[in-house]
């Protein structure tokens with residue numbers, strides 16, 4: 001098993017260390033870009049313009065990183081397209097399933113992203129964004145997810161068509177075309193190939209055990225139905241091969257069979273473009289070395305070669321970026337409230353919140369995230385294990401059987417720590433509001449942005465009170 005690097009791995013202090021492009025140590029404190037994170041709790045006369053001194057645990061929502069991610073990827077595609085003389089456009093869609101919070105969707109739309117969704121409530125979110133003038137008529141709305149005839153989702157998509165014409169339902173299954181045909185409305189539609197997983201060629205891809213999308217024979221049948229339907233136009237060929245794919249060549253190799261099918265479909269469908277779905281990796285630990293320019297160059301070159309061999313023009317290319325857009329904008333800060341030496345292998349540092357309910361992928365999938373101290377960084381470190389405050393044996397970090405050591409400062413007075421790169425999926429999987437494991441209330445949230453002059457702006461969203469939790473579980477609200 002490769003050993004993810006999840007933090008500082010030495011006993012010496014991490015003085016003035018740069019961990020990645022947004023986390024660095026200055027004056028003994030961890031900074032997220034230019035923000036001293038410990039200062040949110042320790043204040044010390046600094047004028048952060050946050051209304052009150054904040055308490056831990058605290059969720060950080062750092063919006064400038066979302067904008068930066070979108071800009072970086074668009075810039076990269078523009079550069080490589082120009083270098084390769086690729087005659088087609090790149091479309092960046094935000095995959096809203098990674099994090100559907102209002103401030104996240106708003107920020108992606110303000111940054112110019114197209115929008116990808118997967119359920120009927122997503123349609124309601126898009127409707128609100130149209131009303132607010134953020135989801136403008138030029139933006140594509142890609143509707144993935146299951147939407148069989150009679151489902152609320154497909155009915156809502158059909159209703160939404162009159163409010164936002166630029167909507168593209170992507171059929172996962174042949175039967176999903178029927179309600180669209182019967183609606184009588186003119187739809188650009190997409191078809192989703194069953195392409196998820198590792199495969200060498202079209203035959204392996206077709207045989208792969210995946211519930212997403214259609215096999216090749218159904219793709220051809222669906223294309224015929226669409227060609228025969230007076231109100232449908234085949235616009236998008238969707239093929240997603242996986243998630244957090246860390247090898248550029250493998251990513252493109254797995255996309256090759258879909259690219260080949262795209263080119264064959266394109267011979268009969270002149271408006272067709274390609275959408276490689278999600279999968280774009282993002283650093284969740286400190287050992288990440290995916291080469292984005294190499295991936296984009298390989299992808300576009302391969303597309304050019306395949307299209308040329310079938311004598312069709314290259315398509316516009318869309319990606320649906322979930323984890324890539326949102327992972328790094330989220331952090332969750334805790335205080336170390338006790339150190340427990342009970343003759344275990346390593347000292348336990350107990351924090352004032354739950355690891356497992358805040359980051360479900362850490363115990364469900366053994367996923368690693370970056371963990372760093374916010375304060376006391378210029379003190380010696382020791383190897384430790386973290387314990388959450390629930391009574392669950394899985395509420396620990398590093399995950400069980402992890403090969404990665406975790407080092408934190410030996411000085412634990414006013415020791416705050418942060419989990420980083422947790423902004424994609426974790427909050428949605430753990431649930432927003434609702435009741436959590438061991439009835440722990442949800443933490444406060446701090447939304448951080450920058451004004452035009454680069455100064456930080458803050459908005460605090462209250463978490464749950466004890467009575468919120470009790471009410472939620474059906475207890476009478478007389479509790480004070």
Ligand SMILES: Cc1ncc(COP(=O)(O)O)c(C=O)c1O
Pocket residue numbers: 095097098116144145240242243244277278279280320321322323324
């Ligand atoms: C259809 C579709 N598009 C996009 C995504 C986003 O993937 P990622 O978070 O890897 O970018 C997913 C994730 O499951 C998906 O199912």
